[in-house]
Amino acid sequence: xxxxxxxxxxxxRARTAQFRSQVDRRLNGTITEDQFKPLRLMNGLYLQLxxxxxxxxxxxxxxxxxxxxxxxxxxxKYDRGYGHFTTRQNIQFNWPELTDVADILDDLADVEMxxxxxxxxxxxxxxxxxxxxxxxxxxxxxxxTCEILRQWSSLHPEFTFLPRKFKIAVxxxxxxxxxxxxxxxxxxxxKNDDGEIGYHVLVGGGLGRxxxxxxxxxxxxxxxxxxxxxxxxxxxxxxxxxxxxKYKARIKILVQExxxxxxxxxxEKEYAxxxxxxxxxxxxxxxxxxxxxxxxxxxxxxxxxxDYQRALEKDxxxxxxxxxNVATHKVAGYAIANISLKPIDGAPGDITGxxxxxxxxxxxxxxxxxxxATHEQNLVLANVKKSDLFALYLRLKDAKLADDNIGLIxxxxxxxxxxxxALATARSIPIAxxxxxxxxxxxxxxxxxxxxxxxSGCINACGHHHxxxxxxxxxxxxxxxxxxxxxxxxxxxxxxxxxxxxxGFGAEELIDxxxxxxxxxxxxxxxxxRFLDTYRRIGMDPFKEVLYGAA
Amino acid sequence: MSxxxxxxxxxxxxxxxxxxxxxVVYLTKDYVWSTFYADALxxxxxxxxxxxxxxxxxxxxANLIVGPYFxxxxxxxxxxxxxxxxxxxxxxxxxxxxxxxxxxxxxxxAVIIGGDK
Ligand code: HEM
Ligand code: SF4
Numbered sequence: 001x002x003x004x005x006x007x008x009x010x011x012x013r014a015r016t017a018q019f020r021s022q023v024d025r026r027l028n029g030t031i032t033e034d035q036f037k038p039l040r041l042m043n044g045l046y047l048q049l050x051x052x053x054x055x056x057x058x059x060x061x062x063x064x065x066x067x068x069x070x071x072x073x074x075x076x077k078y079d080r081g082y083g084h085f086t087t088r089q090n091i092q093f094n095w096p097e098l099t100d101v102a103d104i105l106d107d108l109a110d111v112e113m114x115x116x117x118x119x120x121x122x123x124x125x126x127x128x129x130x131x132x133x134x135x136x137x138x139x140x141x142x143x144x145t146c147e148i149l150r151q152w153s154s155l156h157p158e159f160t161f162l163p164r165k166f167k168i169a170v171x172x173x174x175x176x177x178x179x180x181x182x183x184x185x186x187x188x189x190x191k192n193d194d195g196e197i198g199y200h201v202l203v204g205g206g207l208g209r210x211x212x213x214x215x216x217x218x219x220x221x222x223x224x225x226x227x228x229x230x231x232x233x234x235x236x237x238x239x240x241x242x243x244x245x246k247y248k249a250r251i252k253i254l255v256q257e258x259x260x261x262x263x264x265x266x267x268e269k270e271y272a273x274x275x276x277x278x279x280x281x282x283x284x285x286x287x288x289x290x291x292x293x294x295x296x297x298x299x300x301x302x303x304x305x306x307d308y309q310r311a312l313e314k315d316x317x318x319x320x321x322x323x324x325n326v327a328t329h330k331v332a333g334y335a336i337a338n339i340s341l342k343p344i345d346g347a348p349g350d351i352t353g354x355x356x357x358x359x360x361x362x363x364x365x366x367x368x369x370x371x372x373a374t375h376e377q378n379l380v381l382a383n384v385k386k387s388d389l390f391a392l393y394l395r396l397k398d399a400k401l402a403d404d405n406i407g408l409i410x411x412x413x414x415x416x417x418x419x420x421x422a423l424a425t426a427r428s429i430p431i432a433x434x435x436x437x438x439x440x441x442x443x444x445x446x447x448x449x450x451x452x453x454x455x456s457g458c459i460n461a462c463g464h465h466h467x468x469x470x471x472x473x474x475x476x477x478x479x480x481x482x483x484x485x486x487x488x489x490x491x492x493x494x495x496x497x498x499x500x501x502x503x504g505f506g507a508e509e510l511i512d513x514x515x516x517x518x519x520x521x522x523x524x525x526x527x528x529x530r531f532l533d534t535y536r537r538i539g540m541d542p543f544k545e546v547l548y549g550a551a
Numbered sequence: 552m553s554x555x556x557x558x559x560x561x562x563x564x565x566x567x568x569x570x571x572x573x574x575v576v577y578l579t580k581d582y583v584w585s586t587f588y589a590d591a592l593x594x595x596x597x598x599x600x601x602x603x604x605x606x607x608x609x610x611x612x613a614n615l616i617v618g619p620y621f622x623x624x625x626x627x628x629x630x631x632x633x634x635x636x637x638x639x640x641x642x643x644x645x646x647x648x649x650x651x652x653x654x655x656x657x658x659x660x661a662v663i664i665g666g667d668k
Contacts, residue, residue: 027571029614047617049639052573082647097572347645418635419643427638429645479634 001062001370002147002292004112011155012109015116019043020102027099044115045101049422054093054101055118056108060128060146060170061089061373065360068371070111072356078104083356085341085349087413087464088167089127089373090118094420116154121162123153123234127169129177130372133293134382136330140189140197142172144290145226148281151289152227159234163241164249166234167206174493179375181205181213181495182467184251185233190220198222203233203263204255209459211466211497212252215260217267223286228276229267235274236266296368296383301333303386311390318393320442321404326389335386337367339379339396340403340411344436347429348414349377358399366392376413378406409451409518410436413464417457417474418481424457426474426481427507431455434511439518448518450530454489467491469532470514471498483510487517487543488535499540501547513547520546555604557621564591564631565603566639567611567619569664575639576616576664582606584616587661588631588640593624615665 004012019039026036040046044055056071063071071091075083078100079093086092096104108114117124126146133141149168153159159166171178172189180186186202199221205214221229240258242248255263281289312319327336339359341349351359359379363371366388367381374380384392396402405411412435415421417428432455439445454468458475465471471486482504489498505513521531524538535543557563565578569586576584577591582602585591594600600621607619623632631637638644 027614029612033611033617047568047573049635050573050575050642051568095573099571346647350647352647418638419645424635427644429643433645476634479632481634 001064001143002059002289008112009109012112012114012116013106015043015114016102016105016109019105023098023102038120040101041119042116043101043105044118045096045098046119047422048094048420049418049424050420051095052098052101053420054096054104054115055086056091056093056113056115057118057125058090058113058373059150060126060132060143061130061375062132062143063371063373064111065363065369065371067111067113068356068360068363070107070113072353072360074104074107075353075356081354082350082352084347084416085351085373085377085379087375087377087415087462088125089130089375090125091373092416094416120160121164121166122160123156123162123166123168126150126153127167127178127183127375129171129173130374130378130380131177131327131336131382132172132372133295134329134331134334134336135173136328137173137175138330139174139191140172141293142170142178142187142189143293144286145170145172145187145189145199147289147292148227148286149230152230152281159238162234162238163243164246164251166237166251168230176491176493176495177374179464179467179491179495181493182207182211182464182491183214185230186214187226192220196222199226201229201233204252204260205495206250206252207461207464207466208250209247209461210250210252211461212256213495213497214252215255217260217264224280225276227281228274228279229271231279232267232270232274235270236263240266295331296370298331298334298383299385301331301385301387303332305333305385305387308386308389315390317402317404318390321393321396321402322389324404324408324446325406329383333386335384335389337381337384337389337392338374338406339381339401340405341378341401342405342411342432342436343400343403344410344433344440347416347419348412348432351379355399355401358395359401362392362395362399376411378411404442405445407450407452408445409439409448409453410445411452412436413452413454413468415456415463417455417463421457421462423460424474425459425476426457426483428455428457428463428472428474431472431474431483431507431510435514438511438515447522448531449528450532451518452489452491452532453514464491465489466497467495468498469530469535470517472510475504477504481507483507485510485513485547487540488532490532501540501544503548516546517543555607555619555621557600557604559621559623559632561626561632562593562595562624563600563603563621564588564593564624565607565619566591566622566636567607567616569662570614570617572662574662578603578606578619579663581666583663583665584610585661585663590661593629610665 486498
């Protein structure tokens with residue numbers, strides 16, 4: 001993975017020192033909260049419902065074991081023993097004290113991490129496919145592109161005061177595991193007819209109160225043109241994006257109001273006026289960065305491992321974990337192991353310091369010392385030998401991380417909601433927990449099959465409810481929590497925004513309502529259909545009837 | 552005059568966060584800040600509310616607390632009226648961490664900010 005160079009190191013240290021002095025000045029009253037707030041936000045520090053919250057960037061979700069161990073240390077030393085992985089592949093600490101934050105940032109800098117640009121109207125952490133470099137359906141590993149984008153967008157002087165925050169995702173596989181259509185800019189790595197690799201650029205996606213799926217801006221931008229082209233996009237947005245209304249300031253509104261063709265012609269005009277060579281990274285630099293992501297030293301293995309087969313036959317729980325959590329690797333004899341952070345008695349995405357250290361150890365022993373965080377709030381060990389899977393599973397079990405529910409109904413994306421978030425209108429964590437309890441039976445979960453439930457605690461939609469097969473939005477109605485339900489959302493290459501079923505449900509009715517819909521789907525399901533497929537085939541009306549009775 | 556206006560109805564309490572550690576705090580009858588809602592000064596008296604607002608401004612400026620604001624209190628129960636404030640009072644409904652402020656209140660008494668402490 002990418003290692004900081006001298007410049008990166010100096011910069012992050014200088015920034016931490018600067019923040020330390022800003023905190024000191026805040027504490028001794030030289031600066032007021034109004035003056036301090038933008039400074040702390042630039043360093044990822046929020047004041048939430050109960051306490052401060054520090055959001056740490058995990059570039060494209062990739063962590064070394066050393067970094068994971070340090071996060072565990074931070075959780076234990078400065079926080080309350082855990083951290084929370086978010087839908088943007090970052091990690092949040094929910095209880096740091098202001099007086100400790102500069103020390104935390106120094107400890108992060110020790111392992112080449114920081115919290116810069118995790119807040120504010122700038123280009124945020126670039127996200128990507130957590131299976132990058134390992135998945136069989138990959139056109140090209142997106143991580144070098146992500147790293148180039150990270151370097152380009154970090155402290156880009158022109159783009160630190162955009163009309164609104166800006167999120168970029170890159171996907172390199174045919175299957176979209178990075179939700180690129182839900183991003184301000186989504187990049188899909190493609191190969192053109194000449195066999196040249198480049199990018200399909202999508203623009204104007206986003207969730208929030210106005211969910212829109214990104215549209216195609218340019219079907220092929222070559223590697224050399226990528227940065228200049230993106231720079232042109234950013235300039236058009238920076239110039240024309242609305243600054244009068246926070247809720248209309250994202251690029252999706254600009255693209256919607258102007259139309260994709262007008263937006264494209266503006267980008268082309270801008271592109272014609274800039275000097276690409278000034279912006280593009282040269283081949284040498286691309287090669288230098290790409291080298292950091294060269295494949296680990298895979299062994300030459302047979303794809304069939306008899307011990308592994310035997311363990312699968314002997315241990316049903318292992319087999320179940322294997323069937324749900326393990327994905328196909330591009331190299332014979334290897335596998336991608338997904339670690340669920342969705343235990344029945346936890347909050348989606350939460351992980352204790354002790355578990356972080358356990359995962360770091362597992363990564364060292366089994367997966368070349370590297371870990372990925374996913375936007376679905378799980379973790380991945382992307383390069384595990386099949387012959388090691390059983391040993392890994394036993395360790396996961398010891399660490400209480402062996403839940404075998406990846407992609408199933410209990411693998412719920414869920415924002416912190418009213419339990420932590422100052423913007424929330426209702427809680428989301430207890431809803432996720434109640435759904436899990438209701439569908440705890442593993443046989444039933446498997447019968448239901450792939451199901452993406454996504455829950456947000458307010459219209460900001462951090463829990464991606466617009467693109468859940470079942471999406472749940474927590475609202476406040478006359479002083480009580482009320483939940484709106486959406487159906488048919490999809491964050492993948494067949495992206496769609498879900499449709500609202502109708503009037504919302506109180507917390508007690510909600511779980512029953514979901515159960516009724518799921519049971520109904522099972523009666524309607526044809527062949528291998530998922531809930532989403534059945535919904536697409538039969539439409540909203542039958543589900544409405546199940547929810548609200550005949551009209 | 553206090554810059555902190557309450558727009559609500561009925562009895563009021565004044566809440567904020569401790570500046571240094573960030574906990575939810577309430578202004579007490581001793582005009583210091585407690586992490587324990589039971590200590591909160593709750594009143595409908597305009598003159599007292601004015602004094603509370605002044606204390607909020609004072610301790611904001613003194614860098615003890617951050618973001619003070621008034622909350623409506625349900626006259627029947629004496630608890631915060633809005634459920635958002637109930638969650639702030641109670642802490643997260645699910646909390647995997649080491650014991651919470653609320654537990655701390657129960658076991659060792661509230662943390663007090665301001666006054667001589
Ligand atoms: C988020 C939760 C908690 C926070 C932020 C917290 C914070 C604190 C603070 C700031 C002090 C020092 C008080 C002072 O200076 O007077 C303290 C002391 C103490 N806390 Fe907590 N506390 C928490 C939870 C708990 C819980 C749940 C318990 C017991 C079950 C507990 C037991 C104690 C004890 C025994 C002391 C006194 C220690 C001593 O004086 O040596 N705390 N706590
Ligand atoms: S969706 Fe709303 S409640 Fe949930 S984390 Fe985002 S802002 Fe907070």
